[in-house]
Amino acid sequence: MTTAKRDTYTPETLLTVAVRIFNDRGYDGTSMEHLSQAAGISKSSIYHHVSGKEELLRRAVSRALDSLFAVLDETGAQRGRAVERVEYVIRRTVEVLMAELPYVTLLLRVRGNTKTERWALERRREFDQRVADLLKAAAAEGDLRGDVDSRLATRLLFGMVNSLVEWYRPHPGGGHDVQLADTVVRLAFDGLRTDGTAGHV
Numbered sequence: 186m187t188t189a190k191r192d193t194y195t196p197e198t199l200l201t202v203a204v205r206i207f208n209d210r211g212y213d214g215t216s217m218e219h220l221s222q223a224a225g226i227s228k229s230s231i232y233h234h235v236s237g238k239e240e241l242l243r244r245a246v247s248r249a250l251d252s253l254f255a256v257l258d259e260t261g262a263q264r265g266r267a268v269e270r271v272e273y274v275i276r277r278t279v280e281v282l283m284a285e286l287p288y289v290t291l292l293l294r295v296r297g298n299t300k301t302e303r304w305a306l307e308r309r310r311e312f313d314q315r316v317a318d319l320l321k322a323a324a325a326e327g328d329l330r331g332d333v334d335s336r337l338a339t340r341l342l343f344g345m346v347n348s349l350v351e352w353y354r355p356h357p358g359g360g361h362d363v364q365l366a367d368t369v370v371r372l373a374f375d376g377l378r379t380d381g382t383a384g385h386v
Contacts, residue, residue: 194224194226194230194234195234196234196235196244199224199231199234199235199241200241200244200245200248201287202220202223202224203215203220203224203238203241203242203245204241204245204287204288204291205223205287206219206220206223207241207242207245207291208287208290208291208294211294212238212242212291212294212295212298212299212302213298215238216238217231217237217238220238220241239299239300239301242291242295242299242301242302243301243304245288245291245292246288246291246292246295246301246305248285248288249281249285249288249289249291249292250292250305250308250309250312252281252284252285252288252289253278253281253289253312254308254312256274256277256278256281257274257312257315259273259277261273261274261277262274262277266323266326266328267319267320267322267323267325267326267328268323268326268328268329268374268378270319270323271316271319271320271323272370272374274316274319275316275342275346275369275370275373275374276366276367276369276370278346279346279349279365279366279369279370280362280366282346282347282349282350282353283349283353283355283362283365283366286350286353286355289350290350292305292309293347293350313339313340313343316339316342316343317335317336317338317339318335320335320338320339320377321335327379328378328379329374329377329378329379330377330378330379333377338377342373345369345372345373346369349365349369353365
């Protein structure tokens with residue numbers, strides 16, 4: 186029976202449970218016993234899949250980070266004027282957050298207490314810097330206000346975007362989700378654009 190249970194529990198389903206518990210209890214407040222109870226399998230069965238809870242954390246935040254960095258390689262983030270590219274990146278970032286909500290939530294809650302958390306924080310800073318560079322380029326091209334510091338604008342942008350994890354819940358059909366991404370871009374760039382109008386990405 187134990188073997189059958191282990192065979193039906195995949196690394197992916199185990200990760201889903203771990204992320205839920207990490208978000209509920211906090212990573213530091215979660216033990217392997219908590220994970221074992223939540224998954225309904227023995228600790229030895231968990232170790233069959235992973236080396237420990239930090240590997241689960243690494244897999245979880247990697248999923249969120251990989252999704253975010255993939256946005257920067259998409260055509261919309263690579264071509265066109267900088268303002269169009271940064272609006273595209275912000276819209277897609279909101280969409281990634283909505284699609285990978287538990288994983289992005291966990292990423293935003295890491296505090297740097299472990300090697301994996303410090304790595305995740307460094308990657309987050311790298312992503313933020315890439316967006317700040319786009320904002321700076323858009324200002325240099327005359328499309329965004331030059332009197333707003335690009336790093337400050339980036340922090341404020343992501344402050345708004347990241348706050349979604351505290352209240353956003355998926356809606357059936359996804360129509361509200363599209364509206365939400367559009368609204369975030371409109372609110373942000375109405376104030377940042379030199380002509381006072383948000384672009385259409």
